[in-house]
Amino acid sequence: MAKPETRAYSSYSRDAQALLAQMIRRARIEREMTAQDLADRAGVSRGLIQRIERGDPGCAIGAVFEVAAILGIRLFDADQQTMTAHLQANGATLALLPKSVRPSGGTVKDDF
Amino acid sequence: MAKPETRAYSSYSRDAQALLAQMIRRARIEREMTAQDLADRAGVSRGLIQRIERGDPGCAIGAVFEVAAILGIRLFDADQQTMTAHLQANGATLALLPKSVRPSGGTVKDDF
DNA sequence: TGATAATGACCCATTAATAAACCACAAGAC
DNA sequence: GTCTTGTGGTTTATTAATGGGTCATTATCA
Numbered sequence: 001m002a003k004p005e006t007r008a009y010s011s012y013s014r015d016a017q018a019l020l021a022q023m024i025r026r027a028r029i030e031r032e033m034t035a036q037d038l039a040d041r042a043g044v045s046r047g048l049i050q051r052i053e054r055g056d057p058g059c060a061i062g063a064v065f066e067v068a069a070i071l072g073i074r075l076f077d078a079d080q081q082t083m084t085a086h087l088q089a090n091g092a093t094l095a096l097l098p099k100s101v102r103p104s105g106g107t108v109k110d111d112f
Numbered sequence: 113m114a115k116p117e118t119r120a121y122s123s124y125s126r127d128a129q130a131l132l133a134q135m136i137r138r139a140r141i142e143r144e145m146t147a148q149d150l151a152d153r154a155g156v157s158r159g160l161i162q163r164i165e166r167g168d169p170g171c172a173i174g175a176v177f178e179v180a181a182i183l184g185i186r187l188f189d190a191d192q193q194t195m196t197a198h199l200q201a202n203g204a205t206l207a208l209l210p211k212s213v214r215p216s217g218g219t220v221k222d223d224f
Numbered sequence: 225t226g227a228t229a230a231t232g233a234c235c236c237a238t239t240a241a242t243a244a245a246c247c248a249c250a251a252g253a254c
Numbered sequence: 255g256t257c258t259t260g261t262g263g264t265t266t267a268t269t270a271a272t273g274g275g276t277c278a279t280t281a282t283c284a
Binding site: 084 | 119120121122123124125127128129130131132134135137138140141142144145146155169170171172173174175176177178180181182187188189192195196198199202203205206209210213215
């Protein structure tokens with residue numbers, strides 16, 4: 001089978017995932033933890049650690065983030081404090097935005 | 113049952129996930145995209161968009177990253193070029209690290 | 225070199241995520 | 255005000271991830 005590709009991913013998201021997987025594997029080895037140790041700490045199976053370090057897109061994001069957090073990886077270049085601040089600021093901004101999106105006019109803000 | 117809490121998450125990973133969910137929702141509304149539009153672009157269902165924007169830890173990381181990428185969210189404060197560079201650098205470092213971790217002595221590098 | 229243990233890869237049973245359809249409600253347009 | 259439509263919340267069926275186990279390989283240490 002040449003095309004498993006059940007789902008299409010952009011190169012950006014694929015790279016982001018591969019990078020996170022690499023960082024996790026590197027951090028684990030640098031901290032001299034076995035895959036089993038990391039699995040036990042994160043409360044997951046060793047097989048899942050392998051999939052995460054391989055960059056499997058199907059892994060639950062909660063498990064991946066938890067593993068990364070255990071290894072001390074800063075997910076958004078932010079520590080706990082900074083992240084909480086961003087959460088609050090973002091929440092405030094979100095409250096000011098319209099609750100539902102309507103095609104008002106037809107001008108699609110697709111420019112990014 | 114209000115909170116099954118099948119798995120325990122650290123506050124850091126929980127906040128990181130909540131922050132990513134908020135950023136996604138905010139970006140979608142700011143770009144005036146309906147949940148259905150975003151779902152179609154990402155190739156997922158509208159229900160999954162809702163769960164992602166709610167910060168459900170069980171969502172597949174591939175789907176979340178893809179949605180974020182579509183909205184133009186920088187996942188590691190890095191653009192495509194920077195990410196590719198990090199991938200290469202990390203890969204090179206990884207090649208120099210020991211392939212398997214052995215309990216050499218018992219000194220656990222747990223300090224971080 | 226030989227011993228030991230970590231890794232990688234596979235299997236299967238269970239569990240959970242996902243998709244799709246529906247509903248009620250609320251937000252925005254007219 | 256009415257009407258349209260996006261959203262949130264369900265339920266159900268299908269699909270996929272996860273856990274746990276085993277096995278072969280290989281890296282690391284004595």
